[in-house]
Amino acid sequence: MSIHSPAPDWFQMPHGHERLWIGLALVWCLIMFAMMPFWHFKGKQNSTGESYSVTPAEFTERAEKFAQTNKVSEHNGIPVAEPPPGGDAYLLARMWSWYPVLKLRKGETYRLHISSADLQHGFSLQPINMNFQVMPGYDHVLTITPTHTGEFTIVCNEFCGIGHHAMIGKIFVE
Incomplete structure (x- = not known):
């Protein structure tokens, strides 16, 4: 048994549809990040008691x-x-x-x-x-x-x- 290190070129930059999905995921994360404080103050789900x-x-x-x-x-x-x-x-x-x-x-x-x-x-x-x-x-x-x-x-x-x-x-x- 031996331990192998990965080949120097193991990581490949995303391309094609992968880039599209990563971009969409990033945009959705930013939208959700902005919505959390918005709904906290404007969503009326918090007790005002x-x-x-x-x-x-x-x-x-x-x-x-x-x-x-x-x-x-x-x-x-x-x-x-x-x-x-x-x-x-x-x-x-x-x-x-x-x-x-x-x-x-x-x-x-x-x-x-x-x-x-x-x-x-x-x-x-x-x-x-x-x-x-x-x-x-x-x-x-x-x-x-x-x-x-x-x-x-x-x-x-x-x-x-x-x-x-x-x-x-x-x-x-x-």
Whole structure:
């Protein structure tokens, strides 16, 4: 067995169609490079909400108080809370549930406070493709205005343990 070095003329400059494809790939890379900052600032996919520091215990207390104060019914043993139009709504993520169920009105604007009591969770509102990371210690506030009526499902899309598959919440919009 022996080690051979490549022949001195092993590399050949691209020619013909190879040059065309390399040129197209380079142009596409430059376009994508320019689009990243453009979509970051103009694409409206980034949250424009506010974020505050809060302890998990404080946020849990706020969510419990909100649920008790605004309770209108129950859904599978979980309180259904209806905030006043223009008011604050609280949504707490904890192993392995969303608390409480929210009841909102179409066309009304709400400030939705989202936080976690224990672990990192993912807030995914279905069938609308709305996704946020929910972290303990942060009160993330989103200003939302429901535009469709119906039943919307909240799914945790960040693995949070053995009961992750059952972490489903609801938002009802009338």
